[in-house]
Amino acid sequence: MKKFLSVLLSATMVLSLAACGGSKPAAEAEGEGGQDAAAEEKLTLGFIVGSREHVFYNLIEEGILNASEELGFRAIVLDGELDSNVTSDHINNLVAQGVDAIALSCNDPGGTTPAMEAADKEGIPVFTFDCTSEVTDVVKCFVGTDNVEGGRLGGQETIRLAEAGQTVGIINFDEPQSCIDRRAGWEEVVKASDKKLNMIDIGNYEGDAAKAEQLMSDALSANNNDIAVVFAVGDPAATGALAAIKAAGASTEIIGFDGNPEAKAAILDAENGKYWVSEISQNPVEIGKQISQNMMDYLKNGSVAQAEIMIAPYIITKENAAE
Amino acid sequence: MEKLKAWLKKNMVIVFLIGLCIGFGVTTDTFFTTKNVMNLTSQMAINALLATGLTYVIILGGIDISVGSVAALAGVFSAMVGLLFPEMSVFMSIIILVVSALIIGGVCGFFNGIMITKFKVVPMITTLATMTIARGATYIITGGTAVFGLPSQFSWLGAGRLLTTDSHPNGIIPIITLFTVIVVALMHVLLSQTVFGRHVYATGSNLQVAHLSGINTNRVIMKSHILCSIMAALGGVLVASKLQNGQPGACEGYEMYAIASTVLGGTSLSGGSGSVGRAMFGVAIIAVINNGMNLLSISSYWQKVVIGSIILLAVIFDMAQKKKA
Numbered sequence: 001m002k003k004f005l006s007v008l009l010s011a012t013m014v015l016s017l018a019a020c021g022g023s024k025p026a027a028e029a030e031g032e033g034g035q036d037a038a039a040e041e042k043l044t045l046g047f048i049v050g051s052r053e054h055v056f057y058n059l060i061e062e063g064i065l066n067a068s069e070e071l072g073f074r075a076i077v078l079d080g081e082l083d084s085n086v087t088s089d090h091i092n093n094l095v096a097q098g099v100d101a102i103a104l105s106c107n108d109p110g111g112t113t114p115a116m117e118a119a120d121k122e123g124i125p126v127f128t129f130d131c132t133s134e135v136t137d138v139v140k141c142f143v144g145t146d147n148v149e150g151g152r153l154g155g156q157e158t159i160r161l162a163e164a165g166q167t168v169g170i171i172n173f174d175e176p177q178s179c180i181d182r183r184a185g186w187e188e189v190v191k192a193s194d195k196k197l198n199m200i201d202i203g204n205y206e207g208d209a210a211k212a213e214q215l216m217s218d219a220l221s222a223n224n225n226d227i228a229v230v231f232a233v234g235d236p237a238a239t240g241a242l243a244a245i246k247a248a249g250a251s252t253e254i255i256g257f258d259g260n261p262e263a264k265a266a267i268l269d270a271e272n273g274k275y276w277v278s279e280i281s282q283n284p285v286e287i288g289k290q291i292s293q294n295m296m297d298y299l300k301n302g303s304v305a306q307a308e309i310m311i312a313p314y315i316i317t318k319e320n321a322a323e
Numbered sequence: 324m325e326k327l328k329a330w331l332k333k334n335m336v337i338v339f340l341i342g343l344c345i346g347f348g349v350t351t352d353t354f355f356t357t358k359n360v361m362n363l364t365s366q367m368a369i370n371a372l373l374a375t376g377l378t379y380v381i382i383l384g385g386i387d388i389s390v391g392s393v394a395a396l397a398g399v400f401s402a403m404v405g406l407l408f409p410e411m412s413v414f415m416s417i418i419i420l421v422v423s424a425l426i427i428g429g430v431c432g433f434f435n436g437i438m439i440t441k442f443k444v445v446p447m448i449t450t451l452a453t454m455t456i457a458r459g460a461t462y463i464i465t466g467g468t469a470v471f472g473l474p475s476q477f478s479w480l481g482a483g484r485l486l487t488t489d490s491h492p493n494g495i496i497p498i499i500t501l502f503t504v505i506v507v508a509l510m511h512v513l514l515s516q517t518v519f520g521r522h523v524y525a526t527g528s529n530l531q532v533a534h535l536s537g538i539n540t541n542r543v544i545m546k547s548h549i550l551c552s553i554m555a556a557l558g559g560v561l562v563a564s565k566l567q568n569g570q571p572g573a574c575e576g577y578e579m580y581a582i583a584s585t586v587l588g589g590t591s592l593s594g595g596s597g598s599v600g601r602a603m604f605g606v607a608i609i610a611v612i613n614n615g616m617n618l619l620s621i622s623s624y625w626q627k628v629v630i631g632s633i634i635l636l637a638v639i640f641d642m643a644q645k646k647k648a
Contacts, residue, residue, distance in 0.1 A: 208573070
């Protein structure tokens with residue numbers, strides 16, 4: 001038993017070492033030869049993504065890392081864990097490290113504003129991406145997705161897929177501002193439609209695909225499978241809805257939101273593509289690229305061309321899903 | 324009359340469940356449809372498995388809050404294994420799911436058991452650590468992305484249904500329900516009819532006395548934790564099968580519902596008493612409340628408040644009954 005234990009413990013240690021080793025190159029992407037003098041003149045930019053547990057932020061990180069090679073800066077990317085306390089600590093640490101500029105996804109403006117203002121006072125310009133803060137004016141530039149516009153696109157797709165008088169539903173996520181905006185955009189467009197669609201609220205899926213599956217199957221029972229189209233404010237919700245629709249033998253069509261790889265695969269799949277027909281996609285790689293570009297511009301010229309840059313979401317269907 | 328009263332007092336949870344069903348049956352016209360009842364049983368399955376395993380460790384006077392994370396880890400693991408066999412048969416998919424659950428559940432349960440019995444770390448802290456480690460491992464092996472692209476055979480166990488008729492082209496009885504009923508029944512018998520089951524109760528009632536009367540209490544604790552994690556892992560692979568998709572964020576917070584169900588079913592958090600069968604009434608109550616409120620389109624915020632209040636009321640009532648008795 002003791003022998004086994006020591007093997008287990010050392011395996012754990014090796015694994016954790018490997019894990020640390022694995023994350024380092026991603027966190028600090030330096031150009032080749034980070035030691036030489038030329039590299040030291042490089043600007044260092046600090047980034048705090050909302051959470052490394054979301055593909056969306058991982059793709060933003062990819063955009064940042066691509067830009068760091070193209071534009072020649074050193075990028076430090078940190079995980080804010082969707083927690084304003086963690087994010088604030090990261091901001092303070094970046095200031096202490098003496099970075100040239102900081103960009104963060106400001107998921108909880110109230111909680112991170114003091115740290116942002118403190119960084120600004122230290123003379124380090126602060127930028128935001130994905131989510132921004134309305135409560136402070138220190139933000140030099142914000143790059144994000146126009147989620148209301150994304151919701152509107154979802155609404156247009158709903159109207160395109162449904163016939164007059166049919167029932168259409170929405171699976172919400174009531175907490176994140178981005179999802180609240182998507183819902184608002186969807187409702188605005190669907191309400192205004194002259195098809196007189198019967199709108200139902202399927203519920204709050206709280207980011208859990210299994211919960212979305214349950215909500216969808218209950219909504220299908222309550223409506224005798226008579227739901228023509230469902231708009232999911234995130235891809236996990238669409239994944240859950242897909243399972244529920246197939247199990248219920250309904251023919252509801254799904255419009256997802258995010259543009260994750262599993263959405264594209266489902267749309268292209270012969271079986272799943274019968275239900276999951278449309279997807280509103282964000283462009284996270286572009287967000288990462290644009291925020292990096294604007295930080296560099298600001299550091300060079302002392303100003304940015306535009307204080308707010310909204311990257312428009314776009315529609316993915318069978319025709320363009322393979323791209 | 325006295326007998327009836329005594330029975331009612333003892334089985335308040337059953338009376339409450341029936342009352343709930345009648346209430347939702349009256350207020351909605353879909354609650355008692357075959358389709359909804361079958362949905363309801365399939366929605367109960369995951370929590371039923373989690374609560375079954377938890378009953379064992381709670382009777383021991385312990386706790387396991389890692390079940391949600393272990394479920395998620397097993398789910399993505401089975402999905403990743405499934406990706407290696409794109410041509411799998413239905414039979415093969417069941418093997419993949421069950422073996423994945425046994426491996427992940429076995430490893431996590433063994434780890435919990437070792438920490439508790441050898442290193443004497445309290446169960447709350449041990450399983451808190453396992454919860455965090457397993458969730459982290461889930462994100463490491465998936466890179467934060469859903470594991471997708473599985474063949475439809477993979478979802479037979481979690482989403483398939485038996486007995487297709489003209490009015491129910493997709494079948495009536497969810498396979499996930501049958502599977503869960505069999506597993507839960509076996510676990511119920513193991514706890515109530517075997518020597519091992521007796522040892523679990525004895526160890527939970529009084530560790531010292533059990534030890535002195537010759538029971539290898541460490542082995543009982545170890546076995547129970549392995550069983551608990553395997554049940555959680557089975558729940559997790561069923562979620563992956565149901566969604567035909569391995570979700571790294573799956574089953575977050577499910578431990579709380581599972582603990583609540585177990586307690587609602589009368590299992591005492593101080594250990595020594597409880598039953599798998601009765602925990603199922605707790606599972607049913609939570610599922611019926613969720614399902615009924617969804618049918619009535621009640622906001623999820625209110626659902627949380629209602630479920631929390633019912634758990635509290637049930638426990639207070641239960642304590643009052645025990646004091647009287």
